Amino acid sequence: MRQVLPVAGTRAVRAYAVSIARNHPRMLWTALSLHALAALAALAAPRLIGELVEAVETGTTVGHVDDVMLLLAGFLLVQTVLTRQARYVSQSLGEEVLAELREDFVDSTLALPVGVVESAGSGDLLTRTSRDVDQLGWSVRWALPEWTIAVVTAVLTFAGALSVGWWVALPCLLGVPPLVLGLRWYLARAKDGYLRENASYSQISATLTETTEGARTVESLGLAGERVAALDRDCADSYVAERYTLRLRTVFFPSVEIGYLLPTVATLLFGGWLYTRGQVSLGEVTAATLYVQMLIDPVDRIVSILDELQVGAASLARLLGVGQVPDDRVATGAVPQGEKLDARDVVFSYVEGRPVLHGIDLSVGVGERIAMVGPSGAGKSTLGRLLAGIHPPDGGSVTVGGVGLTELPLDDLRGHVALVTQEHHVFVGTLRENLALAAPPGAGDDAIWSALAAVDADAWARALPRRLDEVVGSGGRALTAAQAQQVALARLVLADPHTLVLDEATSLIDPRAARHLERSLAAVLEGRTVVAIAHRLFSAHDADRVAVVEDGLVTEFGTHDELVAAGGSYAALWHSWNGDPSPLST
Known part of the structure; x- marks a missing residue:
């Protein structure tokens, strides 16, 4: 079962x-103060209108009406200016908060153990990076400021209503039960519902990504129908999840509408009854009714935006969850004594109870070149990742200079051992920026050109119109698969690790180019330790020793000539590779 990020x-x-x-x-x-002042400015209107009604009832002049209208216009202007400034400050605050959230998320994502990313798949992480960040951005930029405005306005408006008289509280209380009951019912279900909805989007992304990345395999094995059926199931699950959250909203919003209407109607009726008894004036009834009517808008926004905040909170929970993934290494402060790489009784499994490696022992001498060969699925790449410190072993140990690889801080580890696979990424930016990622501080263009020359890439790099300043990657100049691999290998030359684990690093290049590249790289790597997961047996022929991996075990280990003479699995592979009908190949 795929591991899901927390x-x-x-x-x-x-x-x-x-x-x-x-x-x-x-x-x-500052934002809260400005919102409060804007709300206070808005409270003047009901009081002034109430007093105007009172004045009209008892008799007034046109001049008095004009004065009241001018006051209303003045308060409206003040409210407009304060609201504009308050929104500006709130949205500026929202942008700063969102920037911090994104930076924290990027830091957490980059700190994820590679093994966790591989186990979880790219779909979940892509959904969190895109959809969850967008939803959270909407909540932080718009929903949260608007909700804050609504809360401040509602509190001050209710206070203004009470200033008319204590009796206004009674009709207002009639709206509390439907609001409280509706909120309790909704909040108890909303978070889980939106988390499930977001998880369904992650699953759809994962299925689409896997199908796209493995399109050739899907087509060659005739799996198109199965992949479409899998996507249909994911869409059906997403439909159920969205239907559930839609049901929450269709029950919740109508219930709170009752909470809006009851106070207004009750204020008018109760105030009218008190007016007939001579206990309140017509102006007070008017002001109270207007205040309660004014409460509808902020309370409605509080309730409506609460739905957006639930979505944002669910997205924030998913983004923060990335930072809760436990580290797969604990730095002990031990210093490796040398660069000798050893694996002792190594056991490893991706799924508990189904080990991939079964007690492997392998010792790699300093400066030695080891080739790992074996059938597909034998565990070569898994062992390579353990030797590079990508995964910690479930049992046994993998050490460099006597210190466990997962006991070294990641920066220190990469100075000892580095992994390069057949999958290489070209970042959006200049060629120089792509290579400088691995360069030591202060390295100049001379070091970059030397690294490109080491992997026979300087010719095509110098032919680029802007040379090192050429923009490559998505939206820039597209590099061929061979060029992208050469860029990755040049990064390794710049990083200058003592030991390299090459996981079929040249398998996607034309065989003649691959052989040429490996020979060039061999000269550059003179004196370094190299563990090469061989895709082609000529790589094994050139190695100092060959490790044959079968069914999660190293079944043979020795030089090419020794293993051919032994007549075992490697000899059979070698004769088969060379088209030799020798009995050893059967």
């Missing part, structure tokens, strides 16, 4: 939100 709990989300607020106290209090 989701942060409610307490962690709340703690993170509080920490973000503490990082911006000045902007936060």
Whole structure:
């Protein structure tokens, strides 16, 4: 079963939100103060209108009406200016908060253990990087500021209504039960519903990504129908999840509408009854009714935006969950004594109870070149990842200089051992920027050109119109598969690790180019330790020793000549590769 990246709990989300607020106290209090002042300016209108109604009832002049209208216009202008400034500060705060959230998410994502990323698949991480970040951005930029405005406005408007008289609280209380019951019912179900909805999107992305990346395999094995059926199941699950959250909204919103209408109607009826008894004036009834009517808009926004905030909270929980993945290494501070790479009684499994490696022993001498060969699925790549420190072993140990690879900080580890696979990424940017990622601080263009020359890539690099300043990657100049692999190998030359684990690093290049590249690379790697997972047996022929991996075990280990003479599995592979009808190949 695929490992799913964790989701942060409610307490962690709340703690993170509080920490973000503490990082911006000045902007936060400025925004709240401006919203409060804008709300106070808006409270003048019902009081002035109530007094005007009272004045009309008892008799007034046109001049008095004009004065009241001018006051209303003045308060409206002040409210407009304050609201504009408050929204500006709130949205500026939202942008800063969102920038911090994105930076924290990127830091957490880059810190993920490679093994966890491989186990979880790319779909979940892509959905969190795209859809969850977009939803959270919407919540932080718009929903949260608007919700804050609504809360401040509602509190102050209710206070303004109470200033008319205590009796206004009674009709307002009639709206509390439907609001409270509706909110309790909704909040108890909303988070899980939206998390399930987002998880369904992740599954759709994962299925689409896997199908696209493995399109050739799907086509060659006739799996198109199965992949379409899998996507149909994912879409059906997403439909069920979305239908559930839609049901929550269709039950919740109508229930709270009752909470809006009851107070307004009750205020008008109750105030009218008190007016007939002479206990309140017509102006007070008018002001109270207008205040309660004014409550509808902010309360409606509080309730409506609460739905957006639930979506944003679910997205934030998923983004924070990435940072909760435990590290797969614990630095002990031990210093390797040399560069000798050893695997002792190594056991490893991707799924508990189904080991891929079964007690492997392998010792790689300093400066030695080891080739690992064997049938597909034998565990070569898995062993290579353990030797590069990508995965910690479930049992046994993998050490460099007597220190476990997972006991070294990642930066220190990459100075000892580095892995390069057949999958290479070209980042969006200049060729120089792509290579400088692995260069030591202060390395100049001379070092970059030397690295390109080492992997026979300087000719095509110098032929580029802007040479090292040429923009490559998505949206820039597209590099061929061979060129992309040469860029990755040049990065290794710049990083200068002592030991390299090559996992079929040249398998996608034309065989003649691959042989030429490997020979060039061999000269560059003189004196370094190399563990090469061989795709073609000529690589094994050139190695110092050959390890044959079968069914998760190293079944043969020795030089090419020794293994051919032994007449075992390697000899059979070698004669088969050379088309030799010798009995050893059967």
